[in-house]
Amino acid sequence: MDTNQNHVSATVNATSLLSSKAVLIRLFTSAFIGNPCDKALTAEVQNSHGTEDKRVSVRKKIMQGKELNAIAATLQNVRKLAEKLSAPWLDGGLRIVPAKSLISTKLEIEKGIRDFESKVEDFIFAYDDIIARDRIALNGTFRESDYMTPAKLRTKFSARLEIFPIPSDFRVEGIDAAVKADLELEMNKLTNQRISEAKRDLVSRIQDKVSHLIGKLENMTDETRLHASLVSNVSEVCAEVKAANFDDDSSLNQLADSVEKAISTLSIDNLRTDENARDDAKEIAEQALADIQEAMAGFMG
DSSP: OOHHHHHHHHHHHHHHHHHHHEEEEEEEEEOOOOOOBOHHHHHHHHHHHTOOTTSOOOBOOOSOSHHHHHHHHHHHHHHHHHHHTSEEEETTTEEEEEGGGHHHHHHHHHHHHHHHHHHHHHHHHTHHHHHHHHHHHHGGGOOGGGOOOHHHHHTTOEEEEEEEEOOOSOOOTTOOHHHHHHHHHHHHHHHHHHHHHHHHHHHHHHHHHHHHHHHHHHTOOTTOOOOTHHHHHHHHHHHHHHHTOTTOOHHHHHHHHHHHHHHTTOOHHHHHHOHHHHHHHHHHHHHHHHHHHHHHHHTOO
16 A cells, blocks of 8 residues: 555544544524614615715614513523534534533533523513514604514524534545545545644633733732632633543643643632732743643644
8 A cells, every 4th residue: 555545544544533532513593683774764864965875774773672682692602602512613603522422512502592492482472562662762763564473583583403423434436546535635634624723722712711810910909809710710611621622632631630730729819918829820820821822832733
């Protein structure tokens, strides 16, 4: 077997290994934001100012209030949850998660989706009251035509989780063997690039929390308020990164463990009252940051 064939074989084996350890997910969401264009008002503005057609558009905020805000908040929560439990993989929302945690990830995200759907039902239930509020708030700009039926409005909100396997090989018929080998090599290159980008994303999560801690310590004054979360957030993100470690990379786990161990020695009470403790903490955090940056460089691909 020549060198190119050996490389292709290694490519297939590496891809197969990843496909056995991880899966891809995509969270699809959509929501009505209540921002329609008012054609009548647009025409009035254009006529009163002598504006050329299609150069001005007047939009209104309708159906605003606690119900729509609750929907937006729960939708944002489920998006953040999906991001926390996974790493980026492809444009279009595809993300990669460890196969061993797929069931727990699925259950957590679906719980968030059910919360979102519950808030949508609350919104639909209050729809008549919301329209009544708008009638007063919008006054002369209120238009019945802006408001669809409850059944149609419900279709404007959706959230679903999609799960996909990672293809383990390149099965396409009718392609010359040499061309197929070149395509497999190119796909392997792109896969390795995606792996590196995903791991850099995971490392950057720890980096952000540690950098925030250092910034607080560097700029601390007598009026600075230190919350316990300043330290606990680092521990939490380290645990998050280990859980999202899609191919069980030992170096990534070791980094998370070492940073968590170093930062967990810090006492918020001491940091609040003891300047020497703050200096020591800053030194510990800076060393952790250096380790993080070294790890980041190792995942440059």
